[in-house]
Amino acid sequence: MVQSDTISTRSRLRILVVDDSPLVRLYYRNILERAGFEVEQAINGIEAIEKVQTQAFDLVVVDVNMPKMDGFSFLRALRRSAPTVATLPALVITTESSEYDLDDARVAGANFYLIKPVSEVNLLRHAAILTGRQYERVA
Amino acid sequence: MAGLEDEGIGPTHLTQEEVRRVCEFLYRRTGMVFADSRRYYIDRRVAERIAVTQSGSFRSYFAILRSDANHEIEHLVNAFTVNETYFNREEHQLRCMTSDLLGNIVRVKDRTEAIRIWSIPCSTGEEPYSIAMWLMEHWSEVDSYNIEIVASDIDTRALQVGAEGIYSERALMRLSKDVIGRYFEALPGSRYQIHPGLIDSVQFTHANLIDSLDMARYRSFDIIFCRNVLIYFDDSSRRIAAENLYDCLRPGGYICLGHSESMSRISSLFRVCSFSEAIIYQRPEADHGAK
Numbered sequence: 001m002v003q004s005d006t007i008s009t010r011s012r013l014r015i016l017v018v019d020d021s022p023l024v025r026l027y028y029r030n031i032l033e034r035a036g037f038e039v040e041q042a043i044n045g046i047e048a049i050e051k052v053q054t055q056a057f058d059l060v061v062v063d064v065n066m067p068k069m070d071g072f073s074f075l076r077a078l079r080r081s082a083p084t085v086a087t088l089p090a091l092v093i094t095t096e097s098s099e100y101d102l103d104d105a106r107v108a109g110a111n112f113y114l115i116k117p118v119s120e121v122n123l124l125r126h127a128a129i130l131t132g133r134q135y136e137r138v139a
Numbered sequence: 140m141a142g143l144e145d146e147g148i149g150p151t152h153l154t155q156e157e158v159r160r161v162c163e164f165l166y167r168r169t170g171m172v173f174a175d176s177r178r179y180y181i182d183r184r185v186a187e188r189i190a191v192t193q194s195g196s197f198r199s200y201f202a203i204l205r206s207d208a209n210h211e212i213e214h215l216v217n218a219f220t221v222n223e224t225y226f227n228r229e230e231h232q233l234r235c236m237t238s239d240l241l242g243n244i245v246r247v248k249d250r251t252e253a254i255r256i257w258s259i260p261c262s263t264g265e266e267p268y269s270i271a272m273w274l275m276e277h278w279s280e281v282d283s284y285n286i287e288i289v290a291s292d293i294d295t296r297a298l299q300v301g302a303e304g305i306y307s308e309r310a311l312m313r314l315s316k317d318v319i320g321r322y323f324e325a326l327p328g329s330r331y332q333i334h335p336g337l338i339d340s341v342q343f344t345h346a347n348l349i350d351s352l353d354m355a356r357y358r359s360f361d362i363i364f365c366r367n368v369l370i371y372f373d374d375s376s377r378r379i380a381a382e383n384l385y386d387c388l389r390p391g392g393y394i395c396l397g398h399s400e401s402m403s404r405i406s407s408l409f410r411v412c413s414f415s416e417a418i419i420y421q422r423p424e425a426d427h428g429a430k
């Protein structure tokens with residue numbers, strides 16, 4: 001598990017990755033697990049809402065474009081949840097890059113917003129910031 | 140196929156005429172050609188089917204085959220296909236896919252359009268799973284596109300193995316410890332279960348390369364991996380397969396063959412593209428579907 005990118009943690013932080021593509025979920029999982037995070041997955045907003053209400057997470061990484069319940073609808077539902085769940089930090093990932101989307105993400109309750117393709121460094125840096133951990137890039 | 144050696148099935152002595160009839164039957168169904176030099180191979184497989192169907196003689200077995208009782212055609216085809224492969228076979232083509240092919244493909248593709256990759260024949264799934272793992276390990280834009288990986292074979296037994304995703308240690312010999320750790324779970328008996336996320340990423344389907352109607356169900360692929368199957372065909376079946384594959388590609392799409400195979404000797408439909416890692420064939424961009 002020793003890699004060039006590490007997150008300094010005492011206990012393993014849990015991240016929920018929400019994307020309809022199994023390939024993309026695995027790709028983000030690989031990056032996050034290599035850095036020491038524990039990763040759980042959901043295939044759409046509905047499954048994600050069920051998971052955040054029944055399990056403890058430190059961060060949710062969510063794609064915007066998904067069938068059934070998209071990322072924005074998920075975020076709105078998340079922010080309307082019980083206080084312990086509603087404050088969960090959310091990192092939104094999308095292929096769109098318009099300001100309109102960026103505003104939508106903020107209004108829906110995103111803490112931060114990344115545009116695909118998301119690099120390993122970028123994903124880890126923001127995952128670290130949003131979980132309140134220090135991110136170290138070791139050359 | 141290796142299992143046959145252990146099952147104690149001795150060769151049945153087929154007559155020259157019986158061998159000819161089986162080969163003719165298989166050829167018409169699959170395009171596969173079996174030379175006389177492979178007589179032992181043919182005898183063993185027919186003997187296995189005669190034993191399993193309890194037909195007792197070639198004559199009654201052939202009647203079962205022709206009437207396709209209990210899907211015997213499928214069973215015979217399954218028995219004759221070769222499923223010897225492993226993960227990351229011909230890795231240079233996978234490297235070519237991420238270093239050259241995908242860049243060319245996405246340059247003219249809208250981000251909302253899927254990238255479609257086809258592994259045919261996919262055998263027991265090592266090739267399509269290798270493609271999926273390779274993309275995650277080596278393509279930084281893997282999260283930016285909807286990637287569809289379709290895996291097809293004529294052998295329904297092989298497809299079932301692929302969809303279950305359990306492999307021997309030998310199949311994993313070209314994979315690094317890191318990659319095995321990320322995508323496989325060790326099972327008892329030196330076997331490995333592939334990650335369910337990979338199984339979900341690959342769609343396994345039955346397809347027959349020389350059946351144009353069947354192949355018409357498959358269209359708009361950006362990359363086709365069709366490796367080490369055309370060597371089993373004669374010239375005429377090869378040409379039919381090549382034309383079918385051509386129709387399954389998007390204009391500008393690529394087809395990768397096995398290292399000993401050459402599309403130029405089969406068909407003039409494709410353009411030869413020489414990349415640093417591999418020779419790949421391309422359906423020209425502006426051909427308006429003309430043959």
